[in-house]
Amino acid sequence: MARRSRPGEGAARPVVIGVAVAWLAVALALPFASVFVAAFADGVPAFFAALSTPEVRHAALLTCLAVLSALGFNVVFGVVAAYAVERTRLPGRGVILTLLDLPIAVSPVVAGLMFLLLYGRQGWFGPLLETMDVRIVFALPGIMLATIFVTLPFVAKEVVALLREIGPAEEEAARTLGASKAQTFLHIVLPNIRWAVFYGSILTAARALGEFGAVSVLSGNLIGKTQTMPLYIEQAYVNYQTTAAFAAALPLTLLAVLTIVAQKALARLGRRNGKESR
Amino acid sequence: MVVLPLAAVVVKASGAGVSDALRSVSGPIALSALGLSFGGALLTAAVNTVMGTIVAWALVRYEFPGKSLMNALVDLPFALPTAVAGITLSELLSPRGWVGAVHPALAASFSPAGVLVAMTFVSMPFVVRAVQPVLQQLEPEVEEAAALLGARPRQVFGHVILPSLRAAMLTGFALSFARSVGEFGSVVIISGNIPLSTLTAPVLIFQRLEEYDTVGATVIATVMLAASILTLAAIGLLQRERGQHG
Structure with a gap:
């Protein structure tokens, strides 16, 4: 009787597995x-041959730059924002x-549009950027901006969850023992959150690699100039x-x-390592 | 980084004037695009909620060969670039593709059904990943107690398990909906973007931008933005509810 008591045992088992696998x-x-x-x-x-054309090589370079900028910005921003919150x-x-x-x-297209309204030629900062001779939209900074935006939450959210889970006890102990704020951050907080930062970075890289909607709005999709791999x-x-x-999709799939x-x-x-219960 | 871009959209849209704004969302093309995006996203979120719960159940409750591979496979739509998902599904569903060649009814690229397939694919992991941890934490004692008190397995499922999974399933549904409604990369490739048929709201925004109709694009974007914020608020409420019930 006890054996049959859990739902999903017996006849349901092969059906559920079968449906899930299929x-x-x-x-x-x-x-x-x-x-x-x-x-x-x-x-x-x-x-x-398809992978070694100049267009593909240039697109791969741009995608690498977009991924690196998203990682660099969001690791710093994510840790700071999570700590602040x-x-x-x-x-x-x-x-x-x-x-x-x-x-x-939000839809990636809407995200792209937001930045177009800010930094486009007719955007809020358009005239200012023009006098300074800086191009964001339809150029590399636009691609980076779009990629950073769509991957903004990943590191921050992982670190927030971890900081909440471990609680402030260790940090308070360090402060009581006379460590400065900076020392506490460097020697207690950073080592504690490093797994969350790594984990968030992987999610960031995966998303940055494939970002399409926001980048296609902001980049202008100029072949050999602002075309990333997905474009x-x-x-x-x-x-x-x-x-x-x-052929171009295969390396992205392998990276995924x-x-x-x-x-x-x-x-x-x-x-x-005990700190993270994932 | 977030507030300023939001403000830019709202200001631009409100600068359009109410009558212009209404005209640009109430045209037949815009209405059909919004209908496809929201209707399609609701439908695919529902499909993913049912299938995702079944998959989560199989992954948590059963042992079978290939389980860890299956568990890893679930994350694929998150990691795979949407453009890759788009060309892949589009090939599979084309009349000469693996699936489309089986029967003409399955050749769904350039049809609304193809849009639904793409939406389902990109939003597949959400429900599984929302339900899985809750199912794992469910204590067997509660089910055993219900059974000892005379509940049949079906009753235990309906009255004990399902209510505990409700918040997680709804959260997964909401996340899945948000992702589907805004999906661009895979949809723009598989749909062919035929106005009044397969054109979705995000693609319409993109097309209006290409025609330098920034105001028209922004008005549609405002509708989508409002939907995103409402969805986020709903998820926030659900998570608070789940937090209260432990």
């Missing part, structure tokens, strides 16, 4: 497998936490260069897999 196989595994097949549809030489008596903390979620909840893939596909599109593997490994490592 759903993931059709909806996830099939698209995943088809990337590899399509990339090599015209043979291995065609795959490498969790450890200081900042007014409006709830509002800040909600606003922090906005870049994830190149779309353009190649629309122009019926299917093999070229999938790599970020998932890194995520799982880091979660395991963090758990072993």
Whole structure:
């Protein structure tokens, strides 16, 4: 009787597993497998030829720069913002936490539009930027700005969750023992939150790598100038260069897999180190 | 970084004047685009809530070969660039693709059904990842107690398990909805962007920007922004509710 008491035992078991496996196989595994097949549809030489054009190389460079700028900015911003929200008596903390979620909840196109309204030629700061001869929209800074915005919450949210979980006891102890604020931050807070920062960085990199909507609004998609990898893939596909599109998609897909593997490994490592219960 | 861009949208939209603003959201193309985005996102969020809960259940309650691979696979739509998702799904569903070639009814690229497939794909992980930890923390004692008191498995599920999962499922639903409604990269590729048929609201914003109709774009964007903020507020409420009930 006790054995049958839990719902989902007995006859339901194979059905639930079957439905779950079938759903993931059709909806996830099939698209995943088809990337590899399509990339090599015209043979291995065609795959490498498609990847070594100047357009692809330039797009890859821009995507790298966008990822690096998002990582650099958001690691610093995320740690500072999370610390401010969790450890200081900042007014409006709830509002800040909600606003922090906005870049994830808003459509990337809307995100791009926001920055266009600020920094575009007719935007709020457009005339000022023009007199200073600085270009943001339709140039590299626009791509970086868009990428930083859409990945803004990832590091911050991970660090907020961790700071809340470990509580301020260790930091208070250090302060009582005479450590300065800076020393406490360097020797207590930073080592404690490092797994959360790594984890958030992986999420940031994964999202930055593939950002499409916001970047396509802000970059102008000028081939060989402001075209990132995702924009190149779309353009190649629309122009019926299917093999070229999938050839460029393959490295991004492999990087996506790599970020998932890194995520799982880091979660395991963090758990072993006891601080993070992920 | 967040407040200033928000302010720019609101000011630009309010500068448009009420009648202009109304005209630019109430045209047939805009209405159809908003309808497809919001209706489609509701539908795909519902599908993902049901399927996501089943997947989470299988991952938490059962042991079977390939489980950890499945668990990793769930995150793929988060990690995969949307443009890659777009070209992949578009190929699969094209008349010569693996799926589209099976039966003409399955050749869904350039149709509203294709838009729904793309929305479902990109928002798939949310419900699984929201329900999974709650299901894990559910204490077996409660279910055993219910069973000892004479509840049948179906009753235990309906009266004990489902109520505890409710907040997590709704949170997953809301996140999934927010992602689907704003999805651009995969949808712009698979849909062909046919006005009155497969054109979604984010694509319409993009097209209006390309035509230098900044005001028209901003008005639609304001509607979408309001929807995002409402969704976030709903998620905030749900999380507070979950916090109170432990």
